[in-house]
Amino acid sequence: MPALTYKGIVLSKIKDPLALLKENRFVFINESFRRLFHLEDLPGKIEDLFEKPPQEFGLLETRARRPDGSSFEAEVVLLPFNGELRQLLVRDVSERRATEKMWLQAERLTAMGKLAGEIAHEINNPLGGILLYANLLKEDLPSGSPLLSHVDKIIKLATRCRIIAKALLNFGHPEDSLEEWVNINQVLQDMFSLIEDHRLFREVEIIWELEENLPFVQGNRSQLEQLVLNLIINAGEAMKGRGRLYLRTRLGHGEMVVLEIEDTGPGIPPEIQERIFDPFFTTKPGGKGTGLGLAICHGIVKRHQGTIEFESQPGKTLFRVKLPKIHLGNE
Ligand SMILES: Nc1ncnc2c1ncn2[C@@H]1O[C@H](COP(=O)(O)OP(=O)(O)O)[C@@H](O)[C@H]1O
Ligand SMILES: [Mg+2]
The missing domain is CATH 3.30.450.20 (PAS domain)
Structure with a gap:
C-alpha cells in the first residue's frame, strides 16, 4: 500500500x-x-x-x-x-486530570487549614476567659452546692474546646524554622516510646523495619514528631488494642526518605477515603476524635515538600510519607 x-x-x-x-x-x-x-x-x-x-x-x-x-x-x-x-x-489526558484533581484537593486543604488556624486564634482568648471565670465561680460556691456539677461541666467542655483550638493552631505554623537535620528513625523511636505503655499498644506487636543508614531530612523536628505521632495513634485507635504495627523506613526513589506506618486494623472504608484528610472529618464517636490529625499531617508534609498517601483494605492500612533527603552543599 x-x-x-x-x-x-x-x-x-x-x-x-x-x-x-x-x-x-x-x-x-x-x-x-x-x-x-x-x-x-x-x-x-x-x-x-x-x-x-x-x-x-x-x-x-x-x-x-x-x-x-x-x-x-x-x-x-x-x-x-x-x-x-x-x-x-x-x-x-488521564495524568493531567489526576494532577489537576490533586492540586485542587491540596489547595482546598490549605485554605481550610489557614481558616481553621485563624478561627482557633480568635477562639482561644475568650476560651481562656471562660475557664478562668468558671474556676473562680467554682471556688466561690459553697461545698455541697448543687451548682458545682454544672460548673464542672462548663470547665470540662471548655477544656475540650481548648484542646481542639490548640490542635487547630498547629495548622498555622508555616513560619516555624525548617532548618533542622532530622533523623526519621530517631523520631519514630522517640514517639513510640511516648506511647508504648498506653493501653492501646500494650497488646500490639511492633515490627520495626528501619533502614540503618537512613539519610537525614531537613525540616522541623517537632512538626515531624507530631506527624509520626498522629499516624501511630490513628493506627492504634484503628486496631483497638490488638494487632500488628509495622514501623518502616527506607531510602526510596528520587532521593526521598520513605516512612511507612502500617496497621492490621479494619481499614478505611472506600466511601470515606476521599475525606480523611479534611479538617474535622472523623468517624470516632463521642468526642474522641477531633478529625484534625490527618489534616495536620497533610499540612506538615506539604511544608516539608513531601507527599503523603495511603493504601487501605480490611486488615491492612498503610500510610506512606515521602520526604526529600537532606541536600548537602558539597554534594
Ligand atoms: N489507620 C487507620 N485505619 C483506619 N481508619 C483510619 C486510620 N487513620 C485514619 N483513619 C480514618 O480517618 C479519620 C480521620 O483521622 P484523623 O484526621 O486523624 O482524625 P481523628 O483520629 O481525630 O478521627 C478517622 O476518624 C478514621 O476514620
Ligand atoms: Mg487521629
Missing part, C-alpha cells in the same frame, strides 16, 4: 495519535494511535473505542476504551480530511 499522504505529509510520520475514518469505520491508524490503544490490527468502528464517540466535527472529552479492557480519559478532535474521510486525533 502506498504511503498515505495528505497535502504532501506522510500520515504515518505524524507523531500524535491519528486515525482516518470512513463514516464510522477506521481505514487508517498511525503508529502512535496503535500504541495508545494497544492495538494489533485496525480497529472496527469508532463506537468500539470511545464511551461517547464524537459525532460532529470539533473537540470532545470522553473515556477511551482499549480492546484489552483498560481505559483512559481522552481529548478527541474530529476534523474533515478529504473526500469522505474524516480524521481523528486523540490525546490521553
Whole structure:
C-alpha cells in the first residue's frame, strides 16, 4: 500500500495519535494511535473505542476504551480530511486530570487549614476567659452546692474546646524554622516510646523495619514528631488494642526518605477515603476524635515538600510519607 499522504505529509510520520475514518469505520491508524490503544490490527468502528464517540466535527472529552479492557480519559478532535474521510486525533489526558484533581484537593486543604488556624486564634482568648471565670465561680460556691456539677461541666467542655483550638493552631505554623537535620528513625523511636505503655499498644506487636543508614531530612523536628505521632495513634485507635504495627523506613526513589506506618486494623472504608484528610472529618464517636490529625499531617508534609498517601483494605492500612533527603552543599 502506498504511503498515505495528505497535502504532501506522510500520515504515518505524524507523531500524535491519528486515525482516518470512513463514516464510522477506521481505514487508517498511525503508529502512535496503535500504541495508545494497544492495538494489533485496525480497529472496527469508532463506537468500539470511545464511551461517547464524537459525532460532529470539533473537540470532545470522553473515556477511551482499549480492546484489552483498560481505559483512559481522552481529548478527541474530529476534523474533515478529504473526500469522505474524516480524521481523528486523540490525546490521553488521564495524568493531567489526576494532577489537576490533586492540586485542587491540596489547595482546598490549605485554605481550610489557614481558616481553621485563624478561627482557633480568635477562639482561644475568650476560651481562656471562660475557664478562668468558671474556676473562680467554682471556688466561690459553697461545698455541697448543687451548682458545682454544672460548673464542672462548663470547665470540662471548655477544656475540650481548648484542646481542639490548640490542635487547630498547629495548622498555622508555616513560619516555624525548617532548618533542622532530622533523623526519621530517631523520631519514630522517640514517639513510640511516648506511647508504648498506653493501653492501646500494650497488646500490639511492633515490627520495626528501619533502614540503618537512613539519610537525614531537613525540616522541623517537632512538626515531624507530631506527624509520626498522629499516624501511630490513628493506627492504634484503628486496631483497638490488638494487632500488628509495622514501623518502616527506607531510602526510596528520587532521593526521598520513605516512612511507612502500617496497621492490621479494619481499614478505611472506600466511601470515606476521599475525606480523611479534611479538617474535622472523623468517624470516632463521642468526642474522641477531633478529625484534625490527618489534616495536620497533610499540612506538615506539604511544608516539608513531601507527599503523603495511603493504601487501605480490611486488615491492612498503610500510610506512606515521602520526604526529600537532606541536600548537602558539597554534594
Ligand atoms: N489507620 C487507620 N485505619 C483506619 N481508619 C483510619 C486510620 N487513620 C485514619 N483513619 C480514618 O480517618 C479519620 C480521620 O483521622 P484523623 O484526621 O486523624 O482524625 P481523628 O483520629 O481525630 O478521627 C478517622 O476518624 C478514621 O476514620
Ligand atoms: Mg487521629
